[in-house]
Amino acid sequence: MGVFKLGGMTLKSLFKKAPTRRYPYEKREPFERTRGQIDMIDIHDCIFCGLCQRKCPADSIVVDRNESRWEYFPYKCVACDSCVRSCPKHDLKMMQERPSITTNAKESRVYELTPEEKEEKARREAEKKAQAAAKAAAAKAAKEARAKEDVPES
Amino acid sequence: MSKRTVIPFGPQHPVLPEPVHLDLVLEDERVVNAIPRIGYVHRGLEKLVEKRDYTQFVYVTERICGICSFGHSLGYSQCIEQLMGIEITDRAEYLRVIFHELSRIHSHLLWLGLLADGFGFEALFMHAWRLREQVLDIFEECTGGRVIFSACDVGGFRQEVSNETLKGIVIVLERLREEYRTIAKTLLDDSSVKSRMVGVGYLSHEQAKEYSMVGPFARASGLEVDERLLGVGAYGELSSFEPILSDQGDCYARCDVRVKEVLQSIDIINELVAKIPEGDVMVPVKGSPEKDAETMMTLEQPRGQAFYYAKGNGSKFLARMRIRTPTSQNIAGMVAALSGAELADVPMVILTIDPCISCTER
Amino acid sequence: MRRFQNPSFEYVGLEDLAETVADFKQRDFKFVQICATALDESCDVLYAFVDPETTDGSMTGIMVNVPDGVHVPSITEWYPAAFVFENETHDLFGIQIDGINIDFGGEFYQVSMTFPMNPRAAELEQSARVADAQEEGTDNE
Structure with missing residues (x-):
């Protein structure tokens, strides 16, 4: 009497909601x-540490540190979450949808600073380097001056 | 003197979940010998150890097989922790075992659906996979992926799972238990199912021992082999654990053992969720394995005993990583079970062995 | 909580392999697996067993160092299920094993490269072909 054993389950499913979903008219939350895939929150926070x-x-x-450029290939990504966890500035986030359908599997998402921002950044770095070089030169001159003072005393 | 014919079975066949080739040598509808050939899903994953360092390789081990995915990442993580001497927190051990038992439930539900489909009973196939969807929803809610979790890692368990979520899991599994019992009884108490499976593909206890079989395939012949008896990790915290055995040794006994294992897994999860301690789930991991350090360990996957061997190199790349899965150990037993069966019984015998060929070939 | 297993490794010479495995079979050891590692000039083959007398179920492993071109005796006489691993070791690493109970002769694991896991695959293939030609020559005479 196997046909009656699942009868209870079958009869109940006549009145219950179907376990299937009418995709694409009803999508699941x-x-x-x-x-799914990752995205960068703000390129200005990124320090390009790699x-x-x-x-x-x-x-x-x-x-690319010199060009201030961050590129991501969504079709190579396996959504493992390692990059999101390892970013020291917490600048990456995990999105919930897989990449949309496309015919080019090598397409990528690129974030980079505008040319004016790149110039500004290069200028600020050159300034910092010049300041550091000046400080080092001043410290070296002070050390030499102290050494010359010690010699005539002894 | 009857003539012998050779019939090829596979690699494409409706009952096989993965491709394997068998040459069946027949004498008048009775199988005399079966010659296996593998290599259709070989991806050379063991050679990839030279290109990916030991923290990235855990993602490769997850993708060896879709059904036993968590088992492989768990075995790899435990092997590397044993190699480097890392001790993880208690809460991580409990979470790993809970998710491994959930993975076992999902694997056995998948197998039950395939078995019913092999009989032609498609409605039961749909019901079993509908129950499996509830388990996959649990996985997605806790870890973010339905089949590939990316949750187990060297150093612990990556996702924080709160105690409320765990209690919710227990409620879902209790509801699943009743429906599962109805379904399994419907299939196994049916007289036509019994007439097709009782006495078919018989392997005695001595044969099981001689062919070194593992998993539910061996437990159905009365051989007591279960790696959960070793008590490694949170399995040692269970109050009692008895592997499910049967002494009939035929196809029906193998189905019976697997059906009861699902109920045993639900009991294990209930017990561990009640006892889980508080604490962190990840431990920071620094450094690399030493040169010429090697270790090996075993794990009980849904299909049997899996073996992991790792050898260090001094750098962050491993020298060798070996994964031996239960199905490759059972191939000798499969050939022995097929001899003496009729041609029409061959799909049934192969389904009750539960082969996972992508694991065999990596 | 028990976290680790305690395997033990033993390094054995190639000539003692058959004796050791026969002794294990008498003591009722369970067979687990066979695997090979390719080193600089040779291969290391690991045979893993479980001693039923141990209390914690830890494994015993025998390591055998096999230089290139040397033949290894098979253990299928005592453990018939080993034919899968011995055929696989031959097909992937090029190690010659004599006396397997079901010998596929290189056709078990069907991959497109010969001996893909061994970096010295080309020389091994060359010497195997030379050895076959020499054998055929002596048979014909």
Whole structure:
């Protein structure tokens, strides 16, 4: 009498809601922790340390320090969450949708500073270097002066 | 003197979840010998150890197989922790075992659906996979992925799972237990199912011992092999654990053992959730394995005993990582179980062995 | 909480392998697996067993160092399930094993490269072909 054993379950399912979903007319709300692809929050916070590139097991992030450029290939990414955890500035976040359909599997998302911002950054770094060089030269001159003072005494 | 014919089975066949090739030598509808050939899903993952360092390789081990994915990342993490002498927190040990038992439930539900589909009973296949969706929703809520979790790592468990979420898991599993019992009884008490499975593919206790079989395949012949008896990790905190055995040794006994294992896993999860301690879940990991340090360990996956061997190099790349999965150990037993079976019983025998060929070939 | 297992490793010479495995079979050891590691000039083969007398179920491993071109005896006489691993070791690493009960002759693991896991695959293939040609020559005479 096998046909009656599942009869209870079958009859109940006549009156219950169907366990299937009419996708694409009804879409499911993703869970909070669902892993899809990553995105950068703000390029101005990024220090271009390259930790995300080193931790990635799928080689999907390319960081160029000299050009101030961060590039991400969503189709190589396996959504493992290592880069989000290892960023020292917490500048990356995990989104809940997978990358949308495309015909070019090598397409990438690029964030880089505008040319004016790059010039500003290069100028600030040159200033800092000049200041540091001046401080070092002053310290060296002071040391030499103290050494010359010691010699005539002895 | 009857003639012998050779019929190829696979690599594409409706009952096989993964491709494997068998040459069946037949004498008048009775299988005399079976010659296996593998290599259709070989991806050379063990060679990838030279290119990915030991913290990145855990993602590679997760992707060896879709059904036993958490088991492989767990075994790899435990092996590297044993190699480097890292001790993780108690809460991480409990969480790892809870998710491993959930993975076992999901694997056995998948197998039950495939078995019913092999019989032609598609409605039961749909019901079993509908129950499996509830388990996959648990996984996605806690770790972010349905099949590949990226949760187990060298140093502990990556995601914080709160105690309320764990109590919610227990409630979902209790509701699942009743429906699962109805479904499993419907399949196993049916007279046509019994007539197709009782007495088919019989392997005695001595044969199981001689062919060094593992997993539910061996436990159905009365051989007591279960790595959870070693008591490593949170398995040692259980009040009692008895592996489920049967002494019939035929296809029906193997199905029976697997069905009861799901209920045993639900009991284990209930006990551990009640006892779980508080604390952190990750421990920071620094340094690399030493040169010429080697270690090996075993783990009980849904299909049997899995073996992991790691050898260090002094640098952050490992010298060798070896993963031996239960299905490759059971191939000798599979060949022995197939001899003497009729041609129409071959799909049934292979399904009750529960082969996972992507694990065998990595 | 017990966290680690305690495996033990023993380094054994190639000539003592058959004796050691026969002794293990008499003491009722359970067979676990066979695996190979490619080193600079040779290969290391690991045979893993479980002693039923141990209280914590830890494994015993025998390591055998096999230089290139040397033949290894098979253990399928005592443990028939080892044929899977011995065929796989031959197909992936190029180690010659004599006396396997079901010998596929290199056709078990069907991959497109010969001996893919061994960096010295080209020389091994060359010497195997030379050895086969010499054997055929002596058979014909």
